[in-house]
Amino acid sequence: MPPTIITDPAETVSEFPLATIETKDSLEDEEWTATTYLWVNKLTRAVNAYDEAEIERYIGDLVQPGTDFYAAYPPLDLLGKFVRITIPQTSPLTDIVWVGYIIGTAHERAAVKDAPGPTKVLTGRNQVLTAVGLEYFLDRVQIDSAYIYETTKINRSIPFNGGRGVALDPDTRTRANRSAATNADGVYTFVPNDETGQLWKLGNIVNYLLQYFTTRNKAGDVAPVTYVLDAQDQLDAVLDGVAPTLDVDALTVFQVLNKLLSPQRGFVWWAEWFENELGYKVNIRVETLATSAITLPSTGTIPANRDQQSLDFDGERDVENVITAEVGSRIYHQIICRGARMTSTCTLGNVDSETITELIHDWADTPVDMQAGYNHAAADTTGYDALAEDEQAKRNDAFREAETWYRVYTAFRVSPDWDGKSGDGKAATRDWTFPQLSATGTIEGSLVFNVNGLRLLNHTRLKRGWNYADTASIVETTPAETEAEYMPLFAIMQVATGTSDKYQFVEKMNEHDFVEGDLVSAKISTSYSVRTQQNVPGVLVTGHGSQHACALNHWSGAEPTANDPQVDYETLRVTATLEADTYCEARYPEDADLPASVPLQKLLLYVGDEYRLDFLAANTVVDLNNGDLVTTNGGLLRDDRKHLQDVARAAYEWYKLDRRPIKVTFRQLRNLWRLGMLITTIGSGSVQTNVNTVASMITYDCQRGTTLVETHDSALDITKVA
Amino acid sequence: MPVLTNSIGTYEFLEIQGAPHLRQEQxxxxxxxxxxxxxxxxxxxxxxxxxxxTINYETDFAAAKSKMDNYKALVGADPVELIRQDETEGTFLVLGVIEEQRYAIMNAVGGLVGGEECCHIVNWTMLG
Structure with missing residues (x-):
């Protein structure tokens, strides 16, 4: 633990430390040049922001303080120069040394006075220079490329832990894309195609960015300074517990650091100048906001802040004022974390069954019977009766192409009366599709749902080509070096009957010889496309050519067609993934552990779709084998509820503490305060107050001789951490 | 008692009233x-x-006016030495000079001081 800070200088008479200012054209220059008649107004050091110094100078014809003669002092041309500010300290404190870059100058330009001769004399008053910390240069280059192990550069960026595709992969199991080893530059890069990806940890990302995406000179050398993650921070593995997913395209390193090491993720960062006889560099320092280590769902941790201080300056006279702000308590009694909507993959069929209500046809019967109208077609048109049958068929088929009829023999939906159970879409045992699951995955009942609120996803949660017959031993068929695709929702219809019922995927309808069974019609040649309905839980099964190709057994009395029905839509079975009216969810503490007799304050966090609860209902049709159904024994495809409970617990560790931002002004300019310092309490005894916030800004007012220390509160956004 | 020197820069006076605020630790x-x-x-x-x-006698009003012009030139010039009763007080910036009064000192009998007809009183604002 760092030594306790005693703010009282314990001296009755103290010296006013006079800040000195030196400049350099380039950091490579041998010496700093002392610059007189400049003074520092304020030097502000900050986390997650530019440090800033305001430097001022009297200009014009004047007697400068400390001199006894009049002279002309024109504005100085210091724009683009480096500046070193030193605030001297008495032992044992070390001098405050800050190096920045002058990016702005402004002066009050008064009248120009005509002096004797050709020279004009400026009679301005003040020149104000603005210098920023060297983190400024981290904000001057955007990330437009990526390095693949070892040092192959491609001209697009790759999202960290975003998988191998161009887009972010929300599946936490496949997002790792870091190389297994460091390269000759000592940093990890992106994984090559022939290796298994590793997860990027925060520290890996920072080192990679500082190696390849800082400013350089024309020759390609790092300029003006090298940035490195501080050695002690690396040693303490402060950043090794978090593996974030982030797309950095077109961002600067500064922006990325502010995203990755943000208070919302539990971190702060800042830049520190380091210089000795061997050289100079800028250390990127990091610290956490946590009073104690927070264990993360990824099994990593956010370590406790290493610079925690309990301060008691209430009896010290050099404190100008102390402001503790109540910004509304952030304490919550329970954290509820929600991931994606729970899904269930199931097969629904039994179209228009009177005994098992699953799918129903979705075209109107009243007030207009659309099916009758479609079948009747052009029979009432002029001259129809005089046409030959083949001519009538042509006229009817043209009539049936109208969008008016697009739903007939095409649209199907989950019945509003569905009981919530599913099987194989026909006669197999049916069980709850959206079960109430115990912690171990056993079915305890049904979740409540509203049919019209359900949605069928375009893709199931089944990996395409895998065998799910036995969920205890799923057979994976995806090549090792590629990624599996999700299987689109699919539909099957019966094509053979008799000795054996045979089915085909509706997109692959053909007259297969299944050896067994009799084809349901002489000609089976029309295939169908399947897509979800936009606004109800249902599908559109659209026949290529004539949509009545699936109207077998429903065509009695219909007007002629050139394409007779081939299969019966009542044999349709659809395997799809439905989103439930509930989420993958966990809470901490459990309801039973909540305090009694207090108004409970609960925080609901939506942590993203990568946390999932995907259920596969028993007897769902997952494939066809020679026309026979392949069904599954069902089970959980993915259950992140424990993971989510870890997230909730991690968030609770943050939100259970009272946190207050404070502002303290000391009438001294002593090097006592450190950015990233976590102030736990102020005061003592009965007036001790919890603070638990991190020093995020230190302002040295070099004219008033005061130091303002500010801590900031921030809501931890656990969704950015986990 | 011999006549003691009272001067601001090169200008001498019969008397300097008031005392300078000397440089000291703030x-x-x-x-x-x-x-x-x-x-x-x-x-x-x-x-x-x-x-x-400062109080001084001048030969006539024109001389007083001329002196006043000279004093004004010290405003904005480098610091000047201040001597009171032969003792130097250090150098001081002249921030401003304002003439308080100039009046005749000759009567029917003659001047109080031989050859001088005008009393010249000036207020100085200075900084050490």
Whole structure:
């Protein structure tokens, strides 16, 4: 633990430390040049922001303080120069040394006075220079490329832990894309195609960015300074517990650091100048906001802040004022974390069954019977009766192409009366599709749902080509070096009957010889496309050519067609993934552990779709084998509820503490305060107050001789951490 | 008692009234309500603007006017030495000069001082 800070200088008479200012054209220059008649107004050091110094100078014809003669002092041309500010300290404190870059100058330009001769004399008053910390240069280059192990550069960026595709992969199991080893530059890069990806940890990302995406000179050398993650921070593995997913395209390193090491993720960062006889560099320092280590769902941790201080300056006279702000308590009694909507993959069929209500046809019967109208077609048109049958068929088929009829023999939906159970879409045992699951995955009942609120996803949660017959031993068929695709929702219809019922995927309808069974019609040649309905839980099964190709057994009395029905839509079975009216969810503490007799304050966090609860209902049709159904024994495809409970617990560790931002002004300019310092309490005894916030800004007012220390509160956004 | 020198820069006077604020350490009091005791912090040695009054006899009003012009030229010039009763007080910036009065000192009998007809009184604002 760092030594306790005693703010009282314990001296009755103290010296006013006079800040000195030196400049350099380039950091490579041998010496700093002392610059007189400049003074520092304020030097502000900050986390997650530019440090800033305001430097001022009297200009014009004047007697400068400390001199006894009049002279002309024109504005100085210091724009683009480096500046070193030193605030001297008495032992044992070390001098405050800050190096920045002058990016702005402004002066009050008064009248120009005509002096004797050709020279004009400026009679301005003040020149104000603005210098920023060297983190400024981290904000001057955007990330437009990526390095693949070892040092192959491609001209697009790759999202960290975003998988191998161009887009972010929300599946936490496949997002790792870091190389297994460091390269000759000592940093990890992106994984090559022939290796298994590793997860990027925060520290890996920072080192990679500082190696390849800082400013350089024309020759390609790092300029003006090298940035490195501080050695002690690396040693303490402060950043090794978090593996974030982030797309950095077109961002600067500064922006990325502010995203990755943000208070919302539990971190702060800042830049520190380091210089000795061997050289100079800028250390990127990091610290956490946590009073104690927070264990993360990824099994990593956010370590406790290493610079925690309990301060008691209430009896010290050099404190100008102390402001503790109540910004509304952030304490919550329970954290509820929600991931994606729970899904269930199931097969629904039994179209228009009177005994098992699953799918129903979705075209109107009243007030207009659309099916009758479609079948009747052009029979009432002029001259129809005089046409030959083949001519009538042509006229009817043209009539049936109208969008008016697009739903007939095409649209199907989950019945509003569905009981919530599913099987194989026909006669197999049916069980709850959206079960109430115990912690171990056993079915305890049904979740409540509203049919019209359900949605069928375009893709199931089944990996395409895998065998799910036995969920205890799923057979994976995806090549090792590629990624599996999700299987689109699919539909099957019966094509053979008799000795054996045979089915085909509706997109692959053909007259297969299944050896067994009799084809349901002489000609089976029309295939169908399947897509979800936009606004109800249902599908559109659209026949290529004539949509009545699936109207077998429903065509009695219909007007002629050139394409007779081939299969019966009542044999349709659809395997799809439905989103439930509930989420993958966990809470901490459990309801039973909540305090009694207090108004409970609960925080609901939506942590993203990568946390999932995907259920596969028993007897769902997952494939066809020679026309026979392949069904599954069902089970959980993915259950992140424990993971989510870890997230909730991690968030609770943050939100259970009272946190207050404070502002303290000391009438001294002593090097006592450190950015990233976590102030736990102020005061003592009965007036001790919890603070638990991190020093995020230190302002040295070099004219008033005061130091303002500010801590900031921030809501931890656990969704950015986990 | 011999006549003692009173001067600002190269200009001499019969009398200089008032005293300069000499350069001295400036202190800031460090105090806090509810906390016993005080501390001070040194802010640096410097003077503060002060006013003195000079009295001199001039041969006539024109000479007084001419002197006044000369005094004004010290405003904005480098610091000048201030001597009171033969003792140098150091150098001081002249921040401003304002003539307070010039009046005749000749009567029917003759001048109080031989050959001089005008009393010239000037207020000076100076900084050490």
């Amino acid at each position: 202190l800031e009091l460090i105090e806090r309500a509810g906390v016993d005791g005080s501390g001070v912090r040194k802010l640096g040695a410097r003077g503060k603007p002060f006013q003195i009054r």
